[in-house]
Amino acid sequence: MVVSTKMALEGAHASAQAMRQINPDVVAAYPITPQTAIVQTFSQYVADGEVDTEFIAVESEHAAMSACIGAAAAGGRVMTATAANGLALMWEELYIAASLRLPIVMSVVNRALSAPLNIHCDHSDSMGARDAGWIQLYSETGQEAYDNTIQAVRIAEHPDLLLPVMVMQDGFITGHAVELVEVADDASVKEFIGTYTPKYSLLDIDHPVTFGAWDLWDYYFEHKRQQTDAMSKAMKVIVDVGKEFGQVFGRTYGIFDAYAMDDAELAIIVLSSTAGTARTVIRELRKKGLKIGLLKLRVFRPFPAQELVAALKDVKAVAVLDRSISFGAMEGAGPLFLEVCAALFAAGATQKVVNYIYGLGGRDVLPEYIERVASDLQEIADTGKVKSLVNYLGLRE
Amino acid sequence: MAKLTEIRWHGRAGQGIxxxxxxxxxxxxxxxxxxxxxxxxxPERMGAPIKAYTRISDEPIELHCHILNPEVVVVVNPNLLGVVDVTEGLAEDGVLIVNTSETPQQIRARLGLKNNKKVFTVDATRIALETIKRDIPATLMLGAIIRATGLVSLDKTLHLVQEKLGAKLRAEVVENNLKALRRAYEEVKEG
Known part of the structure; x- marks a missing residue:
């Protein structure tokens, strides 16, 4: 029986709580800027003896992920946390972690990339890592960051996958905001994640293995095919774990969270904390009779193309909100928009789709911006015309 | 009070707001x-004007944007008046609570506030110096806020402070903090 405690926690502290309960074998992290309170809080747990974790304070984020890779290859349950430029510095190692099929779990507190220097929220950091081979889960609140972190362990370590997982939350908006978080008892979390028995371990000297060997035109391609096959199996595992989590802890998770979508003619797709603001606005617009709904995407990698197409099948116009830019992409669109377009086109769908770039560098997202999106969507549905494919919310021009 | 109440805090970095x-x-x-x-x-430094926010509601809060039109504004450092527009966006019938030795009437006149806004003052700095012997008035402003708005219960707040400080500080220090909060509750003036 799960016994939960309602706590007032910052999002970063909610993630640190989950890490404490997971009690990983190794956490390697770079403990200064652009790090977040997650590592600071977790290192306190280590110092206080609340976890058995070997904490390795390294000299850079590149070294942090390198140490995580070594520890995971040795068979440990391994976690870390980063943000912004720290994630960017991990870039090379992210690919290695995924390609070696090491089930590392990492908290990413989404923040803008330099330059100019900015410490606030946008999704440029994790979107830059979208092709690295990591599963990506996005969290709206501190509660979701906590829940996703616990589920991430099960997803990553699933024998069909053995893939690393990133759990995102919005920098400052979630990471530094105190909200209500229900923290389960340690024993229930421990039972849910179970123990980890690595399939291969560098420390298993009776069964010696090589990780990351020389692999040229002869087998590299086959290994990449296996890697993408594993990713294609991830969606089922994510859904199964989300259901089981719901049975145990009372909060079920899926691929996305649909709000007011049943009879919706207009839809907004968005990630993370802005979904809350959008839902608040949509609730009011619904009272005025506007048939609008919200799809809050939780899983960006693997991208749920078929599931999104099905969820959008009766919708006339779709607005995709992106908190990052894919520079040089079609009209400077955002990555989420491009994926949604690709999914709809491949399925032969004919909905009108429009993109809004918002919130870069922590620019606030006000309810009136969402109202503007809704009003644009109505016009697009009425006229069948998209005047401007890529638009900006809250930008001075 | 409405179902959702939005509060903006003004202070200087390092004051505990x-x-x-x-x-x-x-x-x-x-x-x-x-x-x-x-x-x-x-990019704040010690002493720079900063803001913090609190939302309180009977229902789950899903908004994740800044607060532009608070119902309540709390000014922890009186020397911010005239430096920062502390009443910017304050709701028409909003509540302004200032840590100052001045009267609510003086503050109202200084800021040119109309009668539909409520003004409360409390000399939290003096209370802090007399009780906890340190110039850290931010948390005891809670006493004034509770009296002015009734947003949360005084007893439960006192209990919470006791619980939080009791884990770290000597009993005497905890008691002084509770006394400070209670005095801020009792000594706040409306006008």
Whole structure:
């Protein structure tokens, strides 16, 4: 029986709580800027003896992920946390972690990339890592960051996958905001994640293995095919774990969270904390009779193309909100928009789709911006015309 | 009070207003309400004017944007009056609570506030110096806020402070903090 405690926690502290309960074998992290309170809080747990974790304070984020890779290859349950430029510095190692099929779990507190220097929220950091081979889960609140972190362990370590997982939350908006978080008892979390028995371990000297060997035109391609096959199996595992989590802890998770979508003619797709603001606005617009709904995407990698197409099948116009830019992409669109377009086109769908770039560098997202999106969507549905494919919310021009 | 109340805190970096904004949120938790507390982080240095925010509601709060039209504004450092427009966006019938030795009438006149806005003052700095012997008035402003708005329960807030400080500080220091909060509650003036 799960016994939960309602706590007032910052999002970063909610993630640190989950890490404490997971009690990983190794956490390697770079403990200064652009790090977040997650590592600071977790290192306190280590110092206080609340976890058995070997904490390795390294000299850079590149070294942090390198140490995580070594520890995971040795068979440990391994976690870390980063943000912004720290994630960017991990870039090379992210690919290695995924390609070696090491089930590392990492908290990413989404923040803008330099330059100019900015410490606030946008999704440029994790979107830059979208092709690295990591599963990506996005969290709206501190509660979701906590829940996703616990589920991430099960997803990553699933024998069909053995893939690393990133759990995102919005920098400052979630990471530094105190909200209500229900923290389960340690024993229930421990039972849910179970123990980890690595399939291969560098420390298993009776069964010696090589990780990351020389692999040229002869087998590299086959290994990449296996890697993408594993990713294609991830969606089922994510859904199964989300259901089981719901049975145990009372909060079920899926691929996305649909709000007011049943009879919706207009839809907004968005990630993370802005979904809350959008839902608040949509609730009011619904009272005025506007048939609008919200799809809050939780899983960006693997991208749920078929599931999104099905969820959008009766919708006339779709607005995709992106908190990052894919520079040089079609009209400077955002990555989420491009994926949604690709999914709809491949399925032969004919909905009108429009993109809004918002919130870069922590620019606030006000309810009136969402109202503007809704009003644009109505016009697009009425006229069948998209005047401007890529638009900006809250930008001075 | 409406279902959702939005509070903006003004202070100077290093004065504990972020902690105070979070403490109010925790007090709301003790009252089985929903809450958010978040600071406005900029390139602040010790002493720079900063803002923090608290939302309290009877229902889950899903908004994740800044607060532009608060119902309540709390000014922890009186020398911010005239430096920062503390009443910017304050609701028509909003509440302004200032840590100052001046009267509510003086503050009202100084800021040119109309009668539909409520003004409360409390000399929290003096109370802090007399009780906890340190110039850290931010958290005891909670006493004034509770008296002015009734947003959370005084008893539960006192209990919360006792619980939080009791884990770290000597009994005498804890008692002085509770006394300070109670005095801020009792000595706040409306006008």
């Amino acid at each position: 972020v902690t105070a904004s979070e403490l109010l949120a925790e007090a709301a938790l003790k009252d089985d309400k929903y809450f958010q507390a978040f600071p406005e982080y900029g």
